[in-house]
Amino acid sequence: MSFHDELVAQTAHERNGLLSIPIIQSALAGRIARDDYVAFLNQAFHHVRHTVPLLMACGARLPARLEWLRTAVGEYIEEEMGHHEWVLDDIAACGEDRAAAEASSPSLATELMVSYAYDTIQRGNPVGFFGMVLVLEGTSVALATRAANTLQTSLDLPRNAFSYLLSHGDLDIEHVGFFKRLMDRIDDEGDKAAIVHAARRFYVLYGDIFRTLRDGGARLAEAA
Numbered sequence: 001m002s003f004h005d006e007l008v009a010q011t012a013h014e015r016n017g018l019l020s021i022p023i024i025q026s027a028l029a030g031r032i033a034r035d036d037y038v039a040f041l042n043q044a045f046h047h048v049r050h051t052v053p054l055l056m057a058c059g060a061r062l063p064a065r066l067e068w069l070r071t072a073v074g075e076y077i078e079e080e081m082g083h084h085e086w087v088l089d090d091i092a093a094c095g096e097d098r099a100a101a102e103a104s105s106p107s108l109a110t111e112l113m114v115s116y117a118y119d120t121i122q123r124g125n126p127v128g129f130f131g132m133v134l135v136l137e138g139t140s141v142a143l144a145t146r147a148a149n150t151l152q153t154s155l156d157l158p159r160n161a162f163s164y165l166l167s168h169g170d171l172d173i174e175h176v177g178f179f180k181r182l183m184d185r186i187d188d189e190g191d192k193a194a195i196v197h198a199a200r201r202f203y204v205l206y207g208d209i210f211r212t213l214r215d216g217g218a219r220l221a222e223a224a
Helices: 003-010 012-019 022-028 034-048 051-061 064-080 083-093 098-103 108-122 126-155 163-183 189-211
Strands: none
Touching: 003 012, 003 163, 003 189, 012 022, 012 126, 012 189, 022 034, 022 126, 022 189, 034 083, 034 098, 034 108, 034 126, 034 163, 034 189, 051 064, 051 108, 051 126, 064 126, 064 163, 083 098, 083 163, 108 126, 108 189, 126 163, 126 189
């Protein structure tokens, strides 16, 4: 079994826990309010704005033996530039104040997930950051386009209010193949363990953003 397949298998329990969160299931069925969608976009902005800085930090911390992975991180950076602007565009298309969203603070759940990502890179094994990539890109492929199409109808919002979900759903399908090839080149057991560990944590941390979306992230769910 390839390492990518092992990674998916070893984190299946946590992935299923994320996908079964009630508000996610409600969104896929078109049963959430416009305020829920706007709240999601606000939190998405607060973690997407860190994607490029996190990738840069990860690339800087990778050891010389993983120079090939540093090159791949550079490709990711080029792809991810400016995606937080898509989220702000969607917020504005929903009739909300773009500047206010940009100036707002993240929820506790979002802040903790982002902080853990930086901590993984700076204090732990920087390769573990790819556990976050698995969670966010894998979730986008599984949910983004489907949710956008359903919510556009149920919320009666314009198509340009879903640019982040639609663009990420399409882009991340391409990224999944790239990610799989990268993971299958990982041959160090310590690196593999760091990625699996981080992915399990990120499934829970990302899930907490959704679990607490309606109370501003003030109450964290118990870790799985």
